[in-house]
Amino acid sequence: MDAINTKLYRNNYRLTGQRKAVLNVMMENKGRHLSAEEVLWEARKRIPNIGIATVYRTLEKLASLDILYKSMFESNKFRYELSEDDKHHHHHVVCLSCGQISEVSGDLLYELESKLDQQGYRIIDHELKFYGYCPLCNKDS
């Protein structure tokens, strides 16, 4: 939380009530992947007249500072979650039946990344998603 604070101040971002509200929503939903609209509903519990534009602006700002991580799963809308402290984030398993998103840790990609390094690339991030059926849905089929 303090780390986030200093990060914001270093970038001339004022920590307004609205931004605090959005941040709190994200922190209370660690591990979940919220859409802008879902964040809006939650944030309105704290700041009833907060606008959707502010929510979008705040989410984008926080994502650009790596405080949030932005990704898209099956629907065509972006979702946001609190970033982890360590640099490389986890991966996702999307259930094609119930839509549940689970997380996978572990980073088997260094091998591939170093191969790319040798080819002249400089890789700074990656994104890995698995699609399939979660244990519950898998049992029912």
Next chain:
Amino acid sequence: MDAINTKLYRNNYRLTGQRKAVLNVMMENKGRHLSAEEVLWEARKRIPNIGIATVYRTLEKLASLDILYKSMFESNKFRYELSEDDKHHHHHVVCLSCGQISEVSGDLLYELESKLDQQGYRIIDHELKFYGYCPLCNKDS
């Protein structure tokens, strides 16, 4: 081409002039990742009055039959490319500077997938993207 034909007929899809045009565009651009609108421009060289709705419909149909592969990179629009014959598709490296998309073969993910299998998941697909700088852009920095 014949494999595609039979696949279409098996699914009651008539191989109309418009669909042939879209297919030809995709086959002439093997390895490229085209948006619906880009496909429209190319298809209009063959069928000048083909409509955007037909292009979208055709791309979706072909993707649902695994003839095309659909994905999204940096912009917020979907892109399509001809699928490869073998089941597991390649991965992508997106250059954050020039936008170039290169392909990575190799499939280091079986290990992770079998770990998920043991946990009760049934994984049927995955998607892996690397973000960074291509050899050319990397040199200039």
Next chain:
DNA sequence: TCTGTAGATGATAATAATTATCATTATTGT
């Protein structure tokens, strides 16, 4: 070859997520 019909098409309207605009308001350093 003719014909009925399911399927396909193109024009266009509708939807939905995101972004831009702009007048008003809040925060901060002096």
Next chain:
DNA sequence: ACAATAATGATAATTATTATCATCTACAGA
């Protein structure tokens, strides 16, 4: 308190995609 700057909310605009619907086409069967 004041000026400068940044942030906000309402709302319009944009953009990609999907739905609607009247018209057209391919093709199996007579």
